[in-house]
């Protein structure tokens with residue numbers, strides 16, 4: 001629960017505030033960019049929400065914040081904001097919210113599918129989400145892109161008897177995973193679901209392609225500051241040359257969405273996304 005006595009000094013006056021427990025993970029700025037800014041150390045309220053739409057977005061940020069660092073005196077909307085999660089993105093894909101401090105606020109996603117539902121990386125374990133998943137048929141698979149973003153995958157797996165899928169080189173983060181991938185060739189895990197090894201950020205990092213959705217973990221993401229797709233050498237834990245090669249291999253695939261663990265998501269028509277990937281490759285080669 002955020003504490004106004006510890007509010008970040010830069011917050012503008014009004015109902016919403018961020019306190020100094022903030023870990024500056026960017027979740028709130030992704031969900032409510034008109035409300036939240038960055039001091040360089042923390043997120044802060046740069047402008048109080050000016051209309052109901054922006055207020056709902058700020059409440060979504062409050063719900064998703066991994067450290068409970070956002071507070072508001074306008075509490076009447078919080079329950080409705082909780083009920084909005086998982087937030088639909090497109091087709092049968094939703095953003096889970098309830099980001100976990102265990103993954104430094106990584107994003108996770110829920111995919112409804114006739115062959116069984118999927119969780120991609122894991123949110124905090126909360127009853128609200130577990131009930132929502134149950135209402136929609138539970139979870140059959142939990143795909144873990146890499147070791148950093150497993151959060152409470154074990155708890156969701158236990159609740160739904162779901163199969164956790166992770167690369168062997170990331171297995172230390174989820175040693176009891178039921179399905180362990182080996183090697184560096186793409187693996188069709190199920191119809192419509194292709195695991196694509198993308199070593200670089202970590203050695204066994206994998207992306208997941210589901211129809212027009214590419215779940216990229218921490219391999220690449222959209223940068224709102226640069227206005228393009230990006231990847232970061234600063235948060236590359238294994239091999240930057242490998243990561244660049246892994247990004248280049250993604251040109252063989254068509255997709256419209258980039259849904260990352262950390263960083264902003266992106267959505268373009270497939271040809272435009274292909275151009276965006278090309279722009280990224282040019283930027284990385286510079």
Ligand SMILES: [Fe+2]
Nearest residue numbers: 148149201218
């Ligand atoms: Fe990571």
